[in-house]
Amino acid sequence: MKNKISILQLLGGILVIYYIAPIFSLVFWGGNEYGRISSMGGGISSAIITSMSTSAMSVVISCMLGIPLAYFLSRDRSSLKDFVLFIVFLPLLLPPIVSGMVLLTLLGPGSIIGSLAASSGIELTQSMIGIILAQVFVISPFIVISAKVGFDSVDEKLEYASRSLGKTKIQTFWKITLPLSMKGIIAGAMLAFARAMGEFGATVMMAYYPRTMPTQIWVSFITGGIGNAFQMTMILLVSSMIVIVLIGRMGKEIGGDYASY
């Protein structure tokens, strides 16, 4: 039997190749130029720790705030829902650098909130908190939108059946709605984590220090070219891939087939 490639496979394949080709190109380039690649010294480990910890924290915060919002957007029948959904899309419409600018006007040292926080000893910029604030702004829409799709896919009859069996709304949410929506939520968390790890524009505006991996890569690149940024770029790629695989596995543990990827 002949295995013919359909037009759909061909079009999808082109996109996959377009994703993977630059990465292979970079690895190939690194192999040839190995002798000229310079080490980045002590900056590597602190940038890795900063990126990993802030991305993880941003995903957790985005889930804690975004999942309830997604549930509201999925179940509410008022016109308020459409307005809120429009607002959720706003951070996706803004270029990251602009997101950083608007956050600075709200939370920067010259702002009311920024100065109030500073007087309490909390720095909202040039700190881990600043990075997390920037990342949450940029990545949380991915979680809200994916979780909403997940909640939309759960037939409300299952929730009514659960409640008619004596379970409260909250118990029904934990036992029925959440496990059955896990696929959407895990997909959102994976997208959000990947986006947080790669986030540069908003983050660099809110916190040049401590440096995240993208900030460190940028600094290395402008001071020494690709050779100088190669190591950190590879670390960013590999570490992001590992974490995404781990999130996928964790989702399967929690939600079984309803969260598998």
Next chain:
Amino acid sequence: MLHIKSVVKSLGNFLLGPLDLIVENEILVILGPSGSGKTTLINVISGISQLDSGEIIIGNERVSEESIENRGVSIVFQEDALFPHMTVLENIKYANSTEEDINKIVDIFGIEHILDRSVGALSGGEKNRVELARAIISMPKILLLDEPLSSLDYPVRKKLAPDLRKILKRVKIPVVYVTHDREIAWEIGDRIAIMSKGGICQIGTPEDVFKKPTTIIAAEITGESNILRMEMKEKSGNERVVGWGPYNLEIVAEQNGNEETIHVSIRPDDIILGTQGGGINWMEGEIIEKIFKGHRYAVELNIEGVEENIRVNVPLDHNEIKNLKKGREIWVHFPKKSMQIVLDN
């Protein structure tokens, strides 16, 4: 006991009620066509939808303002609503029942062999049994069944219906069962309420509702019926003389039809065909068509001087069956007590 008092619920252009209904310790079947408001009624009883006005009392408690979980109702929906991420046993255990209750319900429904299966591996009939078992084991004060058998194939549905009635009678929980399927209604209900356009137009035993429909919709949904337009001529006690084309027919009226023009229902099974006739309620007709219907023939006739054609069911062993051919003239009799005056709604 369920007591529905002057309940009103509007949904866009559709209005349910004002509706009054009492369900004792019985199986009440709500029989009505699609769009008559059956599911809306289930939704307001269960608390899925809130009332516009009126009151719902379950047991001795007013529950109109209560949320679903506090009403003491269990619902089985038309489409499968088993929790797909759980096994059969996990679904049944979901209602926090005791081990003893679980064993009992598993035995009643005969589902012991499928307890460890995932929901996706069940057949339609098995899903129905599990869903009913899950609803009953929570010991609700009222069990609401929204066409639970309608998604099954006809043979499976026919097999499950009598079993379902036995089980429902055994567990002794008041049941509201909505359906558009009259055969299921006859099989399951202690009483039948006919629902149309958001209201209950007739309520009674299955036999009463079938034999003495009071509205056109009740006559049509409870079985095949000839609905004929007639003129009121004379009234005397519960006897009436009505005009149908050139004929004066005598009928026994169960209810008033005070207008000059009335509708009369007569079942195709009740009309008598004969080679000889004459006298009260006999007319001459001509056969238009004869259609084989399995256990009987449906014969369409035109009555001389009348515009409306009628349909008559003739058993296969009728002595004239071979001679009932298109174009043949034959005598037709409407028995007095088989005709019912039916109201528009």
